[in-house]
Amino acid sequence: MRRSTPFLLAVCTAVAVGVVGCTSDVPGASPSAGPSGAGTGETSKFFVQADHDNELALRTKTATGPADKPWEQALDPKTVDTAKYKKAGPYHLCFSNAGVGNPWRQVGFKNMQAEVKLHPEIKTFTVADAESKDDKQISDITDLLGKGCDALIVSPNTTATLTPAVEQACAKVPVIVFDRGVNTKCPVTFINPIGGYAFGATGAEFLVEKVKPKGKILALRILPGVDVLEARWGAAKVVFDKSDLDVVGVEFTDGDAAKTKTIVTNYLQRFGDIDGIWMDAGATAVAAAEAFEDAGKPFPAIVGEDQQDFLKMWQDKKLTAIAPTYPTYQWRTPVIAALKILNGEAVASPWKLPQPTITSDNLSQYVQADMPPLHYAMCGCATLPGYPKDWGGK
Amino acid sequence: MQPDSDQPLLRMRGVGKAFFGVRVLDDVDLDLHPGQVHALVGENGAGKSTLMKIASGVYQPDAGTLELSGKPVTLPHPRAAQAAGIGIIHQEFNLLPERTVAENVFLGREPLRRGLVDRRAMHARTAELLAGVGETAIAPQTRVGRLGVAQQQVVEIVKALALDARVLIMDEPTASLAEHEVELLYNLVRRLQQRGIGILYVSHRLTEVFDLSGRITVLKDGRRVTTLDTAEATPDTLVRHMVGRELSHYFPERAAPGSAGAARLQLAAAGNGRLRPVDLELRSGEVLGIGGLQGSGRSALARAVFGIDGFRTGQMLLDGVPVRVRSPRQAVRAGIAYVTEDRKGEGLALSQSVLDNALLAQRAVQPRWFARAARTTTVRELLDAVEVHAAGTGQEIRYLSGGNQQKVILARWLAMKPRVLLFDEPTRGIDVGAKAAIHDLIRRLADDGAAVLMISSELPELIGMSDRIVVMRDGAIAGELPAGASEEAVMGLATGAATSTEVPA
Amino acid sequence: MSTETLRARLRLPGLDATNGVWPALAVALIVGGTLVALDGGSLFSESSTISLLQRAAGLGIVAVGQTIAILAGSLDLSVAYVISLTSLVAAETMAGSDGMVLPAILLVLVVSAVIGLVNGLLITKLRINAFIATLGVGLLIKGYLEQGYAGPAGSVPVSFQHLGYDRLGPVPLSFLLFAAVAAAVWFTLRSTRYGHHLIATGGDLDVARLSGVRTDRVLIRTHVICSLCAGIAGLYLASRLGAGAPRVGAEGGYDLESIAAVVLGGTVLAGGRGGVTGTVGGVLLLAVIDGVFNQLEVDSFFKQMVRGVVIVAAVAVYALRLRRTSDRRKAAVA
């Protein structure tokens, strides 16, 4: 019910605007009407305080493992014994992929394929692409189980819906889940970087530090309902609520640059100027910044991500920016973990990977002019076979 | 139970109807008695079809009352009319080509058994009805789309009969029938009459009216002019009532014998899938009539000449020069014009204005990037010349009467200054007044040196207009007759009574 | 004509485009099967058969509904969002308790029926083109979902998950559900007045109307049934996913996919011609293509291209056959 009130309200507004046209007196629909119009809105039901605090704490921990290989590092690892899975090679590795529908997953998947190439003991590597359809991924998993995999890697499309399928799989083979989690402890390990809360908080804290008090912040989100993104916003919200910054809007961009630019331009017209842009993902950071450029306004303090186009702009235009990352090198780790497990070696569970942040200090080492604009710098792929060609670089 | 025949089956009193504020029907009375054939006549736009649609529940009257056997009724929906025992046979087929005969006949009232459609009963019943009208060649399970035109018409009638209607409305039932099929219809109508069914018979063909009806109501401009017993009426009086002026419809003067000019269009053993090799010569200045039954290849001939379904074999010469016409476009460019029998389906863009329809041919064949004022003015003049009556050249053509629509099509072609004109049923569904005008136009075109080929199922028209008559049968020319040949002669050739040696293609 | 009447008397089906999909399916199975076999896998292994049928079920149920919408000369672009919505309604109402399963199912049916009713009324009473009407309704639901849900919500009890996971031998329960729905609709079209009136309405609205068919009611009822099918699909997905998912319908592309399956099955987009059996074939064909590419691990993008080509090619073939028959018909008439 609660959720439907603003809905109805806006609908009425629409009727008023579109049909009657008596819009001169629609103050009822002033920015405070929509929940996202003012302040930061309600707390997402995805927000879990404990995880939040835990993640923020993890940011300061130092990782164990080879310094030059963050994808093999782990933050205060609790290892689990995997002797019962020990088994002689060669191995048949299976991977149920949620999809490759965006550049991040593209880069990541390339990393994983390259990582597999590094290990001759992997005889076959079977991949099922769910095309970001939950029900297909469920079928895929059953399907893969029929193919005699020695270990199954799962990158779930959504958390809740994949749980039953993964539980089925656990009964048959060792399962490694990464990126997104599942609501069950049955997988041998769950691999991901520190996570969304840390990502969101880092960006928000940067803005709090850089933007003058009472400064206007616009939060741009890709789309609702993706837990990773919800977590990022959840943490940012906590930071903003504590700060004296004024969040003038939270908008969804569908990751569409043109739409992003339009939205930002509208906000610039509405509020004269915006002092900070927070984003839950960097895909549209460049478009957002350009909106300021085109409007002849000074660049705001901006939160991006480790995509080349943004890093390049950052360097060229001397932006006040930060790029928390959700490293794509995490796609390498599951393969490594799988082999460890099949060797009976203990592995960290959960396996928390470090989550570096790009700042103006270390920016230069991540800008790679010869990589495609949407390539993710934090891919740990420079040493992998086929680099840079396979990643679209020259 | 038979109502006593002095009580009318259907009584309409003071019926009125307006569309968009335009009165199309005003204070019309009509009585239809059991076993009576009541003819409803009048020019197009006189309000006949509106009255029918009101009687069959398609429209609701704005004013007036309907009574069935003395009981006042309202017919909010065709279904209600059916339930009340009013059946209607429309001019255009109301059949679904994708469905079987039985499914069509019982559409809207499928017989049920335990709540489900009883196919067996449906088929049996349909077979009976078909037998009842002496049609045994059609199986109830046949898809209607696979039937010929005449057979579809039979299905259409059977569909109405299946209602056990007490009142049957027939709108131009013979429009799509060939002469010999008309006879079959006559018998049908009389049989229905004997069953005590009242028939409201709408037709432009006065011969039918006099052959069948017992009583006649004349409408004009949405009002009832008069109602009289057929016995008292004569064609002349009737026409006077209809057009409000004396008009004994004589056909325009024929061309003087031998005055016809050089050969314009020549066919040498020209044929295709539907036509056996045809030899034909059409001279400038003459009107060549093409007679024959439905499906005898009359239309196929015209359509072949015009390149819709072009000739596959033989040769075609225009003014002595061999031409290959593979599409209507090429035909138009070669100076051929074709006035189709299917005005709505093939003739007009109904949502476009009168002017746009009149300009269509020029625009399609000689497109220009910038509108030509000259063109427009000439077409406007032509529209005046053929006396199109419209609210203005900007009016959507769908709102014009059949006659006026036909005139617009004529203007369209005149603008192309064609050498050869092909008319397929030029006056079908057109009222007496417009008929004469169109006949005069056709003759004038011929006098101006055009070569005219005119297909007509209406024998008086065919004979009255033509300088020569070619009769077709089974996709071939059955024979040629001189001007003023007798109807018998034409029918003889058409039906093969004259020479019945031909075998069907 | 006489051969025609004979054919009719013997109850032989006339040459009909809907027959075309089955040969296509056979070819796909043979070619695909061999390809997979050469690749060292098996298209007919139990696990792949299961997942093949499993995936056919969801789309199939929707496509059956879409079939009658198209048969009636209409179209429903809102199904995708109806699926998402109903999956949520189901999962949230059940909230993991066995007791709420029945109420939830009922509620889902009511909700989807109401949406169908709205579609129908917009199209018949307000005379809005079906394309726009259902598109608009879809947008409305989309907005509600995006506004109200931040991701999967609710949960279904294990008892209800049987629908999504149980099977008889290699045949998943959900596929049987699909078969049942298809059979029911097939029977309705064949043996009820409504069915006959529906096809008539799609074939020619005026003819149907003048024959006393209440075309508006038929269209409304049709859209209700179409939405109900989407609702059932929503129920299935809820049981499959164990929760309601606000984007499952859109991500599954059920709106366009279902239409594709329908035309692939030989139902004419203009309405009045075609049937459910064809659609079943169409759905299976799409599923087989899917399955084959899965086995071959061809990447999803290439798969999409092939799908596009197959759909267009199939319809082109149907169009050709239709023209041939109609030509023959004309020849017979003249």
Next chain:
Amino acid sequence: MSTELATPAPAVASGLGGGGRSGWGVGSIRPVLIILALLLIAVGIRQPDFYDPPVLLAFLKRAAPLIILAAGQYFVIVAGDFDLSVGSLVTAEVVIAARLIDGDPAATWPVIALLLGFGLLIGLVNGLVTTLLQVPSFITTLGMYLVLVGAVYTWTGGSPRGALSEEFRMFGRRGIDGVPVLGQLPYAVLVLSGVAVLAVLAMRSDFGKVLLAVGDNPRAARVTGARTARVRTIAFLASGLLAAVAAILLGGFGGVSFQVGQGLEFTAITAVVLGGVVLGGGRGSVAGAMLGALTLQTLLTLLNLLGVSGALSSAVQGLIILAAVAVGTLRRRT
């Protein structure tokens, strides 16, 4: 204010291409003009400086791509067809541009030429498959949509490569600076006005009239000497070409991404219908179609100004569309 807004109306109305009639009839542009006026007033109230030339121009600049797409879609719809492939075509064009230009200014013009050519090519294929193979355009372009999406991903390995040159982005981003009163005159607006003028002229030319006739009654058009297949194909060519133009503007405005074209096909169709054009062909004016697009864009801006959350805007959009179309049709029937 309302008067100053209303005055352009007659000017536009008289400048219609094709079957647009003044008054409320089908194809009339009056309803959309009124809605647009109301929305503009509303926007003006919420944001008084909206009518400062620079702001207005910036708005037009953002609206230009959609308006151009709508114009393209209009040609296809008025001929009685659909073009569902424009969205994916836009994406394809942008991605192709990025990969081919790869940041090299010299490549800009050749690539632009190539993009326009590619748009025409896709239009040609759509047109030929629809007319020669007689596949319903809904299916043809649906297939093309699938093929294009698949092809682009396959070609780029799933993520855009290369980069657009500033010279390329100029069209969507920059403008002629220092224009008195107006400030900056965006190139997009110039392109838009060019397209608008050409489109209206085309619809007033004989081609336009024949196009309307073909959409109204193809058989009649053919029997009157029109080359219907060719005319319809040209319509698809126009749609493809204008999609390419829109892509150039969008790519320039927003830069490279796979999302750039997402859902544009439906937005464009909606806009066209909002402009009083009738699906099925033969009725409506290109001016109406473009105004419809402008109205849609204004609506989105207004929703944003009113602080209606992004999630809701689709719902409101759906509502407005239904309302507008319903009002249009109802007015016609009274």
